[in-house]
Amino acid sequence: MGVPEKLVAWRRHRWARLALMPLNISIPAKVEIGREFRLVHYGMGTVIYPDVTIGDRVRIYHQVTIGRKDAHVSREDSPFERLVIGDDVVLFPGCKVLGGAGVTRIGRGTLVGANAVLMNSTGENEIWAGNPARLVGRRRDLD
Template sequence: MPLNLSVPAGVQVGSDLTLVHYGFGTVIYPEVTIGDRVRIYHQVTIGRKDAHVPRDQSPFEHVKIGDDVVLFPGCKVLGGAGVTRVGSGTIVGANAVLLNSTGENEIWAGNPARLVGHRTDR
């Protein structure tokens, strides 16, 4: 079964990554690090927000997804200048468009995503 999943060889992945629904339709940019015990649902994109700019002209460096992060269906994590970090334990809600770094154990939702709460289950 074709998975329609794009994870280039350069992506660094920690242990126990879960691709819920096989990560169907998920696209991950090469300059991404994914921590341990991360859950990625279908239709997630992790990349850079200035994809219209040639890579050698972009100030984008990297996206770092921390440990125990949950990326719900359809969310987009789009890095800007430098390194964009999704803090350990953070949840990015369904269809959210995250354009900034987060702290740890936060819940982000909306377009553009904004902080809407903190995890209490950890």
């Protein structure tokens, strides 16, 4: 476990959140994170919205944003409830995962390509790429 992951584990303490600031990492204490979470390349520029659950063994590369697609609407008026990222998901550099109305789920083992903009739920072991992201394949190594 690297330094950024250790600081994320301690993010309920203000000093840990302040220590993440030079890396431009914003992960609120409310975010639920599973075991063996990894920020690849220090996760520089990672921003995660508070109502997010992250599964086990999730890898997040730099410049990833996880949040809601209606950020222009106040939280009280938004139909967004939660974004759930399953186990073994990989979010490649620069991708944006933006949840919509209700609960958005990123299925176990899903890969979201570099700079993809994903705005809907996925199935398991899928590969998504593009802007807007679309299903381009399936992961064979986890089936």
